[in-house]
Amino acid sequence: MxxxxxxxxxxxxxxxxxxxxxxxxxxxxxxxxxxxxxxxxxxxxxxxxxxxxxxxxxxxxxxxxxxxxxxxxxxxxxxxxxxxxxxxxxxxxxxxxxxxxxxxxxxxxxxxxxxxxxxxxxxxxxxxxxxxFYEGRAIQGHIAGKMTESNIVGYIASYPIPEVIRGINSAFIHARKANPDVQFKIIWAYTWFDPAKEADAATALIEQGADVILQHTDSTAPQAAAEKAGNVISFGQASDMAEYKPSPRVSSIIDNxxxxxxxxxxxxxxxxxxxxxxxxGIGPGMVGIGEITDAVPADVKEEALALKASIAAGEYHPFTGPLKKQDGSDWLAEGETADDGTLLGMNFYVEGLDAEIPQ
Incomplete structure (x- = not known):
């Protein structure tokens, strides 16, 4: 029984x-x-x-x-x-x-x-x-490139895995398209969630001249550090982090x-x-873009929304050539887009990033 x-x-x-x-x-x-x-x-x-x-x-x-x-x-x-x-x-x-x-x-x-x-x-x-997520980071990169006055964007990275490297590359490519003079400074926090480490990383990047902070870590601590510094903008990660808008948080990637x-x-x-x-990604609704606030100039907001619409419709891929790898070798020819296999295993930076991927 x-x-x-x-x-x-x-x-x-x-x-x-x-x-x-x-x-x-x-x-x-x-x-x-x-x-x-x-x-x-x-x-x-x-x-x-x-x-x-x-x-x-x-x-x-x-x-x-x-x-x-x-x-x-x-x-x-x-x-x-x-x-x-x-x-x-x-x-x-x-x-x-x-x-x-x-x-x-x-x-x-x-x-x-x-x-x-x-x-x-x-x-x-x-x-x-x-x-x-790299689709959302393309939009963040465009806004970052347009809004930075110091031409220095800080990026708080978690772990050197393909997902994070893709995000850095996508944001950088689109920041550079918007502003050829932009530079990225990257700090590896080696954590997904540690508010103290994340705040320290944000503060260090701001002290190095960054007036835009991007993050691939999970707490709102970088938002608080940006707010404390003043004249620094930031973006919500994974969630809207709306308590920090209209500034420093000027938009966000929302995981749905x-x-x-x-x-x-x-x-x-x-x-x-x-x-x-x-x-x-954005098209099926798994990646959302949080409200782009009025802290972003109207023309930049319009461009960012147009980029979002183009990605959602499948008309534009964030990794579209011509693109070279960091070492100067050819990667994607004019109009060529990256295949999913390369993106899923991405272990290289694109040309222009002045940083090393930790081993």
């Missing part, structure tokens, strides 16, 4: 029927593993907004659980394993460094579905998903995971879930 039949019999003996027991048993359990706290105001905050959207959309048909501030590595393996042991049917692991732990745990739980954000390894029960999380949960409920790789 199974536990379910024992419970059902007990419920029937009490004259309550089986509806409540079966409904509870049929709930789909959806888990989320977060690299930062849900209150980070950026990356993890937006993933958690996706979780809340799943709850709102499905109501009592689903149960969601999450664990926040999970370090990448062995701790992630333990957290993912425990979530699977606790009955999760679908688990979203939301940081690049969770890739190997996700793949390894998935082998031990073939009946659980796993979704890994920003990675590239799949399995029969593992999908990957990411957003084309809600439709994807709802669709993949529905696939598990329907029994139609299959392993896939998803990489969507």
């Amino acid at each position: 199974t536990l379910k039949s024992i419970l059902t019999g007990a419920v029937m003996a009490l004259g309550l029927g089986t509806t409540a027991a079966v409904a509870q048993d049929d709930k789909t359990k959806v888990g989320f593993i977060y690299v930062g706290p849900i209150g980070d105001g950026g990356w993890t905050y937006e993933h958690d907004q996706g979780r809340l959207a799943v709850e709102e959309h499905f109501g009592d048909r689903v149960e969601t659980v999450y664990q926040e501030s999970v370090p990448e590595g062995a701790d992630a393996t333990r957290a993912i394993t425990q979530m699977a042991l606790n009955g999760a049917d679908l688990i979203f692991t939301t940081s690049f460094g969770f890739m190997e732990p996700t793949i390894n745990v998935a082998k031990k739980f073939p009946n659980v579905k796993f979704e890994h954000a920003t990675g590239f390894k799949t399995a029969p029960n593992v999908s990957t998903y990411s957003a084309r 995971w809600k439709p994807y999380y709802i669709a993949r949960t529905q696939a598990v409920i329907d029994g139609t879930w299959e392993s896939q790789q998803t990489w969507d």
Whole structure:
């Protein structure tokens, strides 16, 4: 006799029927593993907004659980394993460094579905998903190039992985198109979320002359540092960070995971879930551009919105030649666009960036 039949019999003996027991048993359990706290105001905050959207959309048909501030590595393996042991049917692991732990745990739980954000390894029960953040950084780069007065743009980078390198390159290409004299100064913070480190990095860049701060880290600390400095503009990362607008935050990249999380949960409920790789951008709505405030000159705002529309329509690709690599070698010919394979493995800077990628 199974536990379910024992419970059902007990419920029937009490004259309550089986509806409540079966409904509870049929709930789909959806888990989320977060690299930062849900209150980070950026990356993890937006993933958690996706979780809340799943709850709102499905109501009592689903149960969601999450664990926040999970370090990448062995701790992630333990957290993912425990979530699977606790009955999760679908688990979203939301940081690049969770890739190997996700793949390894998935082998031990073939009946659980796993979704890994920003990675590239799949399995029969593992999908990957990411957003084309570089599209949003092209728009940020254009605004940065037009608005800088010092011609120095500061960039707070997290880890030297292709996603971050793509973002730096895209922002730089479009800043240079807008202003041939612009220079980028890059500080590697080696963290996704550490407000103290992020604030120190922003302050150091401002002290080096940067009057524009871009970031690929997750807290609002760089916004606060820009506000304190005065006459420095910044951009929201992953979330709108609207508390700092109209300035220093003059626009933002917003990660919209809600439709994807709802669709993949529905696939598990329907029994139609299959392993896939998803990489969507501005057009499908996975990358949003936050309000461009009136701190941006009207003509620059108009140009930025036109660039956004062109990217969304598929009429323009942010990596369109002619482009050379940092060492001067040819990369893309006139009108040629970068293929996804090169972008996904990007490990080089484009010509003009005066910096080295850490090894």
